[in-house]
Amino acid sequence: MTPVAQPPVLGGPCPYLSVSNAAQAADFYAKALGATEVMRMPPDDKGRYMHIHLVINGGSLMLADAFPEHGAPLEKPAAFILHLQVDDVDAAFDKAVKAGGKVVLPVQDMFWGDRYGQFRDPFGVLWSMGMSPKKS
Structure with a gap:
């Protein structure tokens, strides 16, 4: 089998999530x-x-989808938050909620100076x- 060329991994630590339906x-x-998709391996015979x-x-x-028969069972995500720093948090947060995210903490001005909010995606991941604040 010829190896498949992989796109480079961007950013710092890269989260690798095992979810209930990766597609x-x-x-x-x-x-x-x-999100922009840069690579998708073909699915197995179970999709x-x-x-x-x-x-x-x-x-x-x-x-990735869960593969319990290979030691990768589906587990409820816990004890982490994936954070995105964005230019317009109100618009980005609203877009995520309209797409199906559930508000955990509404966007608000926080004591450390940022506007900040949290939502949980349909796969259980907390974002x-x-x-x-803009500097003048």
Whole structure:
């Protein structure tokens, strides 16, 4: 088998999420967060994806379906938040919620100076968005 050329991984640490339906998650992230898909391996005979590579806000995000028979069961996401720093948090947050995200913390001015909010996506992943105050 000839190796497949992989696109470069962008940004710092790259989250690799195992979700209940990687193809649907990729579609949601495109609609809600403006994700660009750069790589998708073919699905297995059960329609599961081992690898989907997205770029969101200049950084890579990897997705896969659960493969319990190979030691990768589906688990409820916990103890982390994926954060996006954006230029217009109100518009970006509204877009994510309209696409199906559920508000956890509405966008508001925070004590550290940012406008900030949190939402949970349809796959259980908690996201935050922030926008630093404009400097004059």
